[in-house]
Amino acid sequence: MILPIVALGNPILRETASEINKNYPDLHQLIEDMFETMYAAEGVGLAAPQINLSIRLFVIDANPFTEYYPEANGFKRTFINPQIIETDGEEWFFNEGCLSVPDVHEDVARKSKVCLQYCDENFEEKTEWFEGVQARVIQHEYDHLEGKVFVDRLGNITRLLLKKKLNDIKTGHVAHDYKMLFNKKLK
Numbered sequence: 001m002i003l004p005i006v007a008l009g010n011p012i013l014r015e016t017a018s019e020i021n022k023n024y025p026d027l028h029q030l031i032e033d034m035f036e037t038m039y040a041a042e043g044v045g046l047a048a049p050q051i052n053l054s055i056r057l058f059v060i061d062a063n064p065f066t067e068y069y070p071e072a073n074g075f076k077r078t079f080i081n082p083q084i085i086e087t088d089g090e091e092w093f094f095n096e097g098c099l100s101v102p103d104v105h106e107d108v109a110r111k112s113k114v115c116l117q118y119c120d121e122n123f124e125e126k127t128e129w130f131e132g133v134q135a136r137v138i139q140h141e142y143d144h145l146e147g148k149v150f151v152d153r154l155g156n157i158t159r160l161l162l163k164k165k166l167n168d169i170k171t172g173h174v175a176h177d178y179k180m181l182f183n184k185k186l187k
């Protein structure tokens with residue numbers, strides 16, 4: 001089932017998401033719905049707060065980046081209760097976008113390596129290092145669980161230039177070709 005994607009301006013995107021346990025209701029269906037929703041919107045990652053659930057869960061399929069980033073090949077994963085243990089490497093810029101912030105793409109600096117402790121879709125606990133575009137998408141999605149959105153990481157001038165556009169998104173005045181949920185109170 002394709003779910004509506006929460007737009008910037010909805011307070012759920014500002015919450016710290018909660019951990020879940022393996023008895024979380026219909027977890028496998030939820031994961032399946034999140035992949036379906038992400039693919040329908042042509043995204044490479046989707047975090048649960050973006051579908052209006054404040055829980056520590058995100059899905060990634062980075063395969064569309066394979067042409068320029070070989071590490072993206074076959075990188076399709078589910079991350080439950082992730083915790084960043086450590087980051088390493090140089091900061092590098094990458095042009096990011098977000099399904100909750102349609103039509104905005106900006107260069108964001110992030111570390112090139114991240115060590116993540118998490119559970120997979122079968123609730124098997126893992127600790128693993130990720131690099132390059134894998135680490136990139138993981139850090140973007142992880143931010144969503146911490147109540148952060150990529151535009152928070154832009155410089156002051158870029159944010160100032162984007163102010164009107166971000167306000168338009170918050171009030172639902174933006175073209176989008178997938179189902180979205182706007183914060184009606186702001187309208």
Ligand code: NI
Nearest residue numbers: 097098099100
């Ligand atoms: Ni995002």
